[in-house]
Amino acid sequence: MSEFETKEMIEGISRWVHCESPTADPAAVNRMIDLVAQEFADVPVHVERLPGGDGLGDCLIVSAGPENGEPHGLVLSHIDTVHPIGTLANDNPVRIEGDKLFGPGVMDMKGGAYMGMSAFRSLAREAKLGRRVVYMFTPDEEVGSVGTRGLIEARAEGAAYVLVTEPARPGGRVVTARRGSGRFDVHLRGIPAHSGSGQDVGRSAIREAAHQILAIEALNDEARGVSATVGLVKGGTAANTIPEHAWFKVDFRMREAEDAARLDAFVRNLEPRCPDVKIRVEGRITRPPYRKSEAIAELHARIQETSRAYGLPLEELPLALGGSDANFTAARGIPTMDGLGIEGFGGHTLEEHALITSILPRTNLLRDLMAQL
Numbered sequence: 001m002s003e004f005e006t007k008e009m010i011e012g013i014s015r016w017v018h019c020e021s022p023t024a025d026p027a028a029v030n031r032m033i034d035l036v037a038q039e040f041a042d043v044p045v046h047v048e049r050l051p052g053g054d055g056l057g058d059c060l061i062v063s064a065g066p067e068n069g070e071p072h073g074l075v076l077s078h079i080d081t082v083h084p085i086g087t088l089a090n091d092n093p094v095r096i097e098g099d100k101l102f103g104p105g106v107m108d109m110k111g112g113a114y115m116g117m118s119a120f121r122s123l124a125r126e127a128k129l130g131r132r133v134v135y136m137f138t139p140d141e142e143v144g145s146v147g148t149r150g151l152i153e154a155r156a157e158g159a160a161y162v163l164v165t166e167p168a169r170p171g172g173r174v175v176t177a178r179r180g181s182g183r184f185d186v187h188l189r190g191i192p193a194h195s196g197s198g199q200d201v202g203r204s205a206i207r208e209a210a211h212q213i214l215a216i217e218a219l220n221d222e223a224r225g226v227s228a229t230v231g232l233v234k235g236g237t238a239a240n241t242i243p244e245h246a247w248f249k250v251d252f253r254m255r256e257a258e259d260a261a262r263l264d265a266f267v268r269n270l271e272p273r274c275p276d277v278k279i280r281v282e283g284r285i286t287r288p289p290y291r292k293s294e295a296i297a298e299l300h301a302r303i304q305e306t307s308r309a310y311g312l313p314l315e316e317l318p319l320a321l322g323g324s325d326a327n328f329t330a331a332r333g334i335p336t337m338d339g340l341g342i343e344g345f346g347g348h349t350l351e352e353h354a355l356i357t358s359i360l361p362r363t364n365l366l367r368d369l370m371a372q373l
């Protein structure tokens with residue numbers, strides 16, 4: 001018998017979806033953090049609210065369970081979304097159509113966050129958590145967790161496991177590996193000159209950028225799971241001027257840790273073809289690759305033993321192409337399971353919706369995992 005009721009869960013998730021929280025609007029994100037904090041008002045938990053810096057909302061860390069020297073468990077949910085304020089009113093109002101619950105962020109990831117919160121809260125109330133569990137509600141996952149990465153890594157240190165409530169993959173699958181990613185800005189500075197009379201003294205930053213872009217895109221290697229994309233370019237001041245400045249932005253994705261290091265070194269050490277053009281590089285590997293380790297395979301097997309009781313086979317997606325906060329913890333060797341949230345479709349789009357029938361079994365599963373793992 002489940003203590004969770006579908007009707008109440010839908011109401012709770014809808015309440016959270018109604019509180020729009022785009023990452024870049026810290027006041028909105030903090031209203032959402034207020035809502036999460038209110039859920040724990042009468043629950044015996046320890047609550048920390050850490051102020052966000054740099055235009056980000058706050059981070060809420062809620063802990064409960066026995067403090068007996070055993071390693072703790074960590075649960076991660078982000079409560080920011082990619083949808084600007086007004087999406088709810090204009091483009092994707094909260095509504096139910098058959099088994100579908102629509103709304104901005106309902107799948108990624110307010111649904112999963114509410115389910116995880118409900119499971120954790122119920123165990124905290126009944127003092128049934130299997131170990132000390134630290135639950136982080138973070139404000140900035142959708143921009144690469146620029147403000148909370150260090151916090152997540154610190155709280156993951158020594159953890160027995162990390163559970164992440166990102167949406168389930170089609171068929172209810174969980175995620176046991178994700179590619180890593182990196183972002184770099186490449187600034188080039190040449191020597192400006194008149195395009196008619198200055199060809200001998202001018203050194204084109206755009207021409208140099210063209211060479212470097214081709215070299216970077218040549219790193220694409222589908223077999224190794226490497227993608228290298230230059231998606232933004234700017235440069236020059238006028239058609240009749242040899243350009244002094246150019247700039248482009250690089251996006252890397254990679255499956256293997258060694259490729260992360262190789263790509264990082266490659267872009268940092270770009271050698272100008274024309275020695276008079278200066279190249280300056282900013283950026284970093286933003287998310288290390290999340291590889292399925294032995295420990296992750298074991299964790300997956302244990303979770304599957306539990307999930308079968310709810311008719312959830314919880315097959316794995318062998319490699320998710322995008323990243324999440326799971327990348328940070330898995331890369332540090334902590335057994336991490338992602339994709340434990342709600343099922344649905346259309347994340348990051350105006351069609352975003354969750355599947356209502358996935359709510360109860362997956363909330364029950366999360367509760368069992370926090371009680372047993």
Ligand SMILES: [Zn+2]
Nearest residue numbers: 108109141166
């Ligand atoms: Zn997400």
